[in-house]
Amino acid sequence: MAVNCFQCCHFYVTWDPKHPRGCKAYGFKTRELPSAVVLRSSGMECMKFEPKKGSGGA
Template sequence: MTGNCFQCQYFFVTWDPKSPRGCKAYGFKTRELPSAVVKRSSGMECLKYEQKKGAAKQ
């Protein structure tokens, strides 16, 4: 499994209450975690995940 969206450099929080989470790499906003949307729509784990600089690895 790829990393946690919250630790990905492409993850962002939006001001949109209907779509509070987003992915800069794929260019979309969603209510769910972006990695869950990618997995459900493509059947594959997120291939764009990149660890944030300074984020703790788990």
């Protein structure tokens, strides 16, 4: 199953229109989802995925 960057605490949205998505764990920005770049370049699923902490709100 593919890693969902939107559920990862390392994922962030950038202000760069050419590279709107980023990964703090790997330290890069990209147009696509960072997990897709990691999979394509390494042949392996992202090893740095960490689920976002829940807000605990009602």
